[in-house]
Amino acid sequence: MSTEPLRFDNRFIRDLPGDDETGPRVREVRGAAWSAVMPTPVAAPTLLAYSPELAVQLGLDQDLLESADFPRVFGGNALYEGMQPWAANYGGHQFGHWAGQLGDGRAISLGELLAPDGTRWELQLKGAGRTPYSRGADGRAVLRSSIREFLCSEAMHHLGVPTTRALSLVATGESVVRDMFYDGHPEAEPGAVVCRAAPSFLRFGSFELPASRGDVVLLRQLVDLCIARDFPELAQAGNERYAEWFAQVCERTAVLVAHWMRVGFVHGVMNTDNLSILGLTIDYGPYGWVDDYDPDWTPNTTDAQGRRYRFGTQPQVAYWNLTRLAQALSPLFDDAAPLHAGLARFQAVHAQREREDIAAKLGLAQCRDEDVELMAAWLQILHDGEMDMTLAFRGLMQFVPQAPDVAVLDEAFYSEARRNAVLPALHAWLQQYAARLRDDPLDGAERRQRMAAANPLYVLRNWLAQEAIEQAERGDLSGVRTLLEVLRRPYDMQPGRGHYAGKRPEWARDKAGCSMLSCSS
Numbered sequence: 001m002s003t004e005p006l007r008f009d010n011r012f013i014r015d016l017p018g019d020d021e022t023g024p025r026v027r028e029v030r031g032a033a034w035s036a037v038m039p040t041p042v043a044a045p046t047l048l049a050y051s052p053e054l055a056v057q058l059g060l061d062q063d064l065l066e067s068a069d070f071p072r073v074f075g076g077n078a079l080y081e082g083m084q085p086w087a088a089n090y091g092g093h094q095f096g097h098w099a100g101q102l103g104d105g106r107a108i109s110l111g112e113l114l115a116p117d118g119t120r121w122e123l124q125l126k127g128a129g130r131t132p133y134s135r136g137a138d139g140r141a142v143l144r145s146s147i148r149e150f151l152c153s154e155a156m157h158h159l160g161v162p163t164t165r166a167l168s169l170v171a172t173g174e175s176v177v178r179d180m181f182y183d184g185h186p187e188a189e190p191g192a193v194v195c196r197a198a199p200s201f202l203r204f205g206s207f208e209l210p211a212s213r214g215d216v217v218l219l220r221q222l223v224d225l226c227i228a229r230d231f232p233e234l235a236q237a238g239n240e241r242y243a244e245w246f247a248q249v250c251e252r253t254a255v256l257v258a259h260w261m262r263v264g265f266v267h268g269v270m271n272t273d274n275l276s277i278l279g280l281t282i283d284y285g286p287y288g289w290v291d292d293y294d295p296d297w298t299p300n301t302t303d304a305q306g307r308r309y310r311f312g313t314q315p316q317v318a319y320w321n322l323t324r325l326a327q328a329l330s331p332l333f334d335d336a337a338p339l340h341a342g343l344a345r346f347q348a349v350h351a352q353r354e355r356e357d358i359a360a361k362l363g364l365a366q367c368r369d370e371d372v373e374l375m376a377a378w379l380q381i382l383h384d385g386e387m388d389m390t391l392a393f394r395g396l397m398q399f400v401p402q403a404p405d406v407a408v409l410d411e412a413f414y415s416e417a418r419r420n421a422v423l424p425a426l427h428a429w430l431q432q433y434a435a436r437l438r439d440d441p442l443d444g445a446e447r448r449q450r451m452a453a454a455n456p457l458y459v460l461r462n463w464l465a466q467e468a469i470e471q472a473e474r475g476d477l478s479g480v481r482t483l484l485e486v487l488r489r490p491y492d493m494q495p496g497r498g499h500y501a502g503k504r505p506e507w508a509r510d511k512a513g514c515s516m517l518s519c520s521s
């Protein structure tokens with residue numbers, strides 16, 4: 001099959017050593033960063049949705065998108081010329097413990113596409129069948145989790161949060177059996193394949209695996225490829241280059257996690273195999289969006305006991321993960337000082353970002369020391385009052401310091417009782433906030449503009465995704481498409497789209513898929 005306009009340059013497999021054996025036989029793979037493996041064809045690949053912006057960026061024209069080959073290629077039944085499928089080898093710390101070799105158990109990369117604008121995009125199918133890294137599992141993905149990954153990748157992009165992207169969502173026409181809550185109730189569910197795209201899918205765990213095996217040669221090759229391909233701007237030479245690279249990874253991770261805290265995103269499974277070396281949000285699994293503000297909340301039922309990956313601890317977990325990466329990289333350094341310096345960069349950048357976000361979210365020209373306390377007090381009220389995080393910040397945008405009125409926050413409450421309980425504290429806080437605003441150089445319009453750019457109105461609330469999923473499972477994709485459309489402009493008020501800015505309805509409070517998600521996907 002020939003598709004003239006698409007150019008592939010598969011540097012990952014060209015520059016790094018591969019596995020001698022090909023095919024999906026499950027095995028330990030040593031001394032190699034990848035294994036050649038073909039996607040397993042599916043019964044009836046059907047295109048359900050695609051991202052128009054990403055298609056344009058990748059240089060995929062309308063004819064290609066509408067061709068019969070498109071769902072076949074992105075469902076795993078055919079290849080465009082230049083594609084050379086592989087699964088990547090990596091390890092990881094899962095829930096604090098070293099887990100050894102993990103690898104792409106159901107993701108298969110097709111190639112690195114060179115886009116017309118000069119950018120490089122690794123295209124990767126998720127749910128494309130078994131690989132050497134599948135262990136006991138089937139290599140497939142269900143429609144519900146594929147919709148969640150597809151929508152959230154694009155939603156994050158439009159929110160301005162670094163993320164892997166999603167090009168397409170293809171139904172396989174096959175069913176996949178999953179025991180959603182690991183409680184002995186397996187069910188057949190529709191299967192799907194998402195094509196994700198990113199300049200690199202390297203993870204912290206990609207470096208940890210060779211390090212754990214004492215394979216410094218492969219470790220160095222991986223770092224060199226990552227720098228040359230993904231960080232070409234690094235000008236330093238020798239060890240300084242490695243030091244600056246690590247520091248930039250730390251910096252990007254700090255920026256990433258600050259964004260998550262700003263928009264109310266909980267990743268859910270921040271294992272080191274799920275942290276991107278580029279500081280992208282990667283591996284959308286049992287993630288969730290904070291409804292009522294609660295730093296202890298996690299959507300992941302698999303983590304319900306320890307709550308290791310709850311909302312409020314994400315910055316600390318990111319830092320811990322970076323310490324694991326630093327440990328893995330230590331054989332490349334003569335002494336630990338540059339690695340400590342990198343970790344310090346995380347702390348510094350994160351602290352700075354936090355202050356910038358406080359200013360932006362509260363609509364202040366700049367964050368003063370006392371504003372840190374002001375924000376902490378506000379968040380405490382959100383928590384005590386069980387207030388919706390997204391709607392509370394958007395409500396605060398409407399606050400007028402000359403005429404303080406608590407009614408601007410009415411929409412954000414889930415219960416009257418909690419509202420009443422928190423009202424005195426809220427009144428007092430609003431007085432303080434009004435005084436602070438009167439002492440700020442921004443005028444009302446400037447302040448609202450600043451707040452609107454930092455506080456999204458439309459996020460992929462868990463119950464919204466669930467509604468679209470249930471519709472899609474009945475064969476109606478309109479919900480997925482509408483959400484994709486609304487989430488393209490998350491900061492702009494969209495008339496007639498009130499439903500998508502609404503707080504969690506009562507039916508969704510304790511429902512599977514909304515407040516409870518497992519890793520089963």
Ligand code: AMP
Nearest residue numbers: 102103104105106134137138139140283
């Ligand atoms: P996760 O925590 O979802 O990022 O996955 C951890 C590991 O399990 C990775 O190596 C995945 O590739 C693998 N994995 C998850 N689900 C499947 C599946 N259905 N088939 C094969 N491997 C899987």
Ligand code: MG
Nearest residue numbers: 273274282283
């Ligand atoms: Mg993963």
